[in-house]
Amino acid sequence: MVDPVVSPASSSPQVAEEIRSQNLPPATYRDLPEPLPMKKVIGPSVLLLAGSVGSGEFVLWPYISTQTGLALVWLATIGILTQYFLNMEITRYTLATGETAVTGFTRLWKPWSGLFIIMAVIPWMWPGWATGSSTALTYAFGLSGEAVIPITIASLVLIGIILTISPVVYQTVEKIQFFLVALIVLFMIYIVVGLLNGQTWAALISGFTTEIPKIPESIGKLPIALLLGAIAFAGAGGVMNLAQSNWVRDKGLGMGAHLPKIVSPITGQETTQAAIGYFFRQDEANMRRWRGWWKVADREQFITFFVLGLFAILLFMMLAYLYVGVGSTAQNFDFVRLLGETLSERVSPWVGPAFWFTGVVVLLSTNLTVLDMIGRIVADIAKTNWLRDSQTWTESRLYFLVVWLMVAFGSIILLSGVSQPLVLLVIASALNGLVMFVYSVLLIQLNRCMLPRAIGLGGFRFVAILWAVLFYGGFSIYLIINQFGKLF
Numbered sequence: 486m487v488d489p490v491v492s493p494a495s496s497s498p499q500v501a502e503e504i505r506s507q508n509l510p511p512a513t514y515r516d517l518p519e520p521l522p523m524k525k526v527i528g529p530s531v532l533l534l535a536g537s538v539g540s541g542e543f544v545l546w547p548y549i550s551t552q553t554g555l556a557l558v559w560l561a562t563i564g565i566l567t568q569y570f571l572n573m574e575i576t577r578y579t580l581a582t583g584e585t586a587v588t589g590f591t592r593l594w595k596p597w598s599g600l601f602i603i604m605a606v607i608p609w610m611w612p613g614w615a616t617g618s619s620t621a622l623t624y625a626f627g628l629s630g631e632a633v634i635p636i637t638i639a640s641l642v643l644i645g646i647i648l649t650i651s652p653v654v655y656q657t658v659e660k661i662q663f664f665l666v667a668l669i670v671l672f673m674i675y676i677v678v679g680l681l682n683g684q685t686w687a688a689l690i691s692g693f694t695t696e697i698p699k700i701p702e703s704i705g706k707l708p709i710a711l712l713l714g715a716i717a718f719a720g721a722g723g724v725m726n727l728a729q730s731n732w733v734r735d736k737g738l739g740m741g742a743h744l745p746k747i748v749s750p751i752t753g754q755e756t757t758q759a760a761i762g763y764f765f766r767q768d769e770a771n772m773r774r775w776r777g778w779w780k781v782a783d784r785e786q787f788i789t790f791f792v793l794g795l796f797a798i799l800l801f802m803m804l805a806y807l808y809v810g811v812g813s814t815a816q817n818f819d820f821v822r823l824l825g826e827t828l829s830e831r832v833s834p835w836v837g838p839a840f841w842f843t844g845v846v847v848l849l850s851t852n853l854t855v856l857d858m859i860g861r862i863v864a865d866i867a868k869t870n871w872l873r874d875s876q877t878w879t880e881s882r883l884y885f886l887v888v889w890l891m892v893a894f895g896s897i898i899l900l901s902g903v904s905q906p907l908v909l910l911v912i913a914s915a916l917n918g919l920v921m922f923v924y925s926v927l928l929i930q931l932n933r934c935m936l937p938r939a940i941g942l943g944g945f946r947f948v949a950i951l952w953a954v955l956f957y958g959g960f961s962i963y964l965i966i967n968q969f970g971k972l973f
Contacts, residue, residue, distance in 0.1 A: 515763040516770075518742045520777030523784060528659045529732035530789035533572065535662040536854035537565075537721040537790070538669055542797040543847045544617060544821070545715040547805035551813040551820055553703035555692035555806055560700065561798050562693075564719025567956055568726060569791040570949035571921070573783055574928045574942060575729045580739030580778050581940055584762035585730035587862060588869050589931045590924070597927075598870040604923070605724045605862045608916035612895035615640050615852040617818060621844035624822050624837075638896045644853050645892045648860070649885055654747045655735035658857050665850040670793070672843040676800045680832065685807045689799060713918040713960045720794055723917025727924060728858035731865060739778045740765065747861065747881050761869065767939055775940055860888040918964070922957035925950060 546561055575586045582589070590597045619636040623629065628636075651657035704712060717723060734741035743763055765771045805820065808827040815823045821844060829837030864883035872878045929950055932942035942950065 513763065514766055515740065515743050517740060517765040517774040517778070520774055520781055521738070523781055526736075526738060526781050526785050527789065528655075528736050529576075529729055529738070530572075530786050531666055532658060532662050532732050532854055532857075533721050533725070533729055533790050534794055535666050535850040536725050536858065537794050538666075538797050538847050538851065542794065543801055543844060544818075545711070546719065546798050547801045547824075548820055549707065549711070549715055550802040550806045551809045551811060551815070553706055554696070554811045555688050555802060556696040556699045556703040558689065558692040558799065558802065559697065560704075560716065561719045561802070562795060563956070564716045565791060565795050565798065567949070567953050568720035568722075569786060570946060571925060571928065571953055572721075572726055572729050572786055572790060574932055574946070574950060575727055576733055576782050576786065577779070577932055577940070577942065578936065579730040579733045579741055580782060581775075581936055582762035582764060583734060583740035583742075583744040585734060585862075585865050586727055586924075586928070586931065587730065587866055588762070589935060590927050591866070591870055592935065593927065593930055595870075598866050601724070601727075602863050602866055604920045605859050606891075608723050608920060609725075609855055609859055610891060610894050610898075612637060612641065612852070612898060615848070615895065616899065617821075618845050618848035618852065620818055621821060621841045621848065624825055625841035625845065626838075634899045637899055640849065640852070641856075641892045641895050644856055645889055647853075648857065648888055653735075654857070654881075654884070655732060658853065659736075661853065662850055665846050665853075668846050669797070669843060669850070672839065673797060673800050675839075676804055680828070680836075681800075681803055681807065685803045688806065689803055709964050713964050716960060717918035717921055717957070719798060720790070723920045724862055724924075725854065725858050725917075726921070728854075728861055731858075731861040733782075738782065745880070747864070747884050761873075767937060772939065856888050856891055859891055860884040863887045918957055919961045922954065922961045925953040925957055929954070 549557060578584065578586045578589050587597075587601050590601065615637045616633060619633045619640060620630075622636060623632055647657065647661070648654055720726070733739070734744055735746045737746075740763055744761075765775075805824055808831065809815070809820055809824050813820060813823065821841070825837035825841045827837075828840050829835075861884060864880045864887055867883050868875075868878065868880040872883070929942065929947070933947070936942070
């Protein structure tokens with residue numbers, strides 16, 4: 486398991502102070518690099534945005550708006566705002582040590598290593614995003630529904646190949662996601678200028694004001710698993726938020742600049758070194774750099790993830806509210822087909838296919854993020870905790886093994902006959918809501934007890950994470966009680 490001597494960050498502030506007074510190897514400490522300007526920091530939150538738009542933003546919340554109208558926009562807003570604070574605490578630990586937050590969790594309790602592999606794989610192994618992308622593709626090009634499964638399997642294999650041949654995986658994923666997110670933003674701009682009307686904007690404002698008393702009634706109209714899933718996916722959701730650590734590390738931000746990156750075992754230069762972090766001395770120069778890193782990372786996360794993410798949720802909710810209406814009987818993913826058909830009829834014949842093609846891009850970008858995220862988290866845990874001294878199993882090789890296992894499993898699930906996108910997404914999202922409750926608690930312990938007070942969690946951000954514990958914990962407990970009651 487992780488050796489707590491390797492990094493003083495693995496101790497409480499009191500114990501860390503004792504460690505700093507000992508003659509530890511110089512390698513235990515590294516200076517914090519100089520902070521980078523905003524334009525060179527943008528990246529990790531773009532990947533997180535790409536993963537989030539394809540789950541809650543494009544699918545679950547628009548579907549909810551066809552069932553309840555815009556009465557739950559506050560719930561979506563609170564959900565993504567809560568994730569912004571969670572993401573910054575995940576980022577805090579990696580900026581300070583270079584390690585991922587999951588590695589930090591295993592320092593708290595060794596069995597978290599195996600448990601977080603389960604939390605990463607079980608909720609995300611369902612290929613709902615790839616299936617949704619393929620389904621939208623059949624709508625756009627008028628293909629038979631029978632084409633969904635072979636197209637989905639082909640897309641999974643293609644993603645696996647792209648990741649495998651990338652010299653530095655993060656750089657390739659970032660470039661692809663920048664392009665895909667740009668396409669999504671272009672359609673979002675068109676929604677604003679060409680598809681919405683004043684009445685819809687007025688309905689949105691009512692959702693934030695006069696519709697507030699209707700929130701309990703609206704919640705009662707939805708299956709609890711769907712509601713918890715939408716809350717978890719108001720943003721990224723589940724362990725995808727934890728992958729922010731891995732992306733920050735491989736982007737080389739903060740102390741992550743000192744750690745190895747995942748590369749292709751075919752085209753890259755591998756290293757057998759485990760991603761064990763360092764710590765920086767709290768002298769004046771390092772603390773100045775720390776404040777610079779925190780400021781730029783927080784700005785990147787707020788603008789890219791929170792502002793753009795919330796804007797996407799609200800736009801796609803309004804689009805479905807206006808063109809599908811409330812009380813639609815469209816089941817599962819059919820509301821996406823119905824929305825596209827309505828856009829073609831009421832606006833222009835090309836708008837429906839453009840909407841469906843945007844769905845293809847949105848859901849494909851999410852599936853790319855999902856496979857990359859699971860591979861990173863599982864490989865990081867396995868290499869750091871169990872295979873640290875292995876010369877055969879590098880983190881890069883473990884990453885690609887996991888990616889291809891996920892491709893294989895997703896294909897098997899589809900061939901077994903489970904191919905309905907919304908069902909798969911609700912399964913994944915509800916499970917991820919439970920996971921978020923768990924790591925909200927752990928982030929408090931990690932950043933308040935294992936980081937020195939000067940750079941640790943405190944103030945209003947501590948209150949925000951306590952809120953996350955109550956927010957996700959309350960809905961998770963309600964889900965468990967609700968489902969338990971159906972069994973007996």
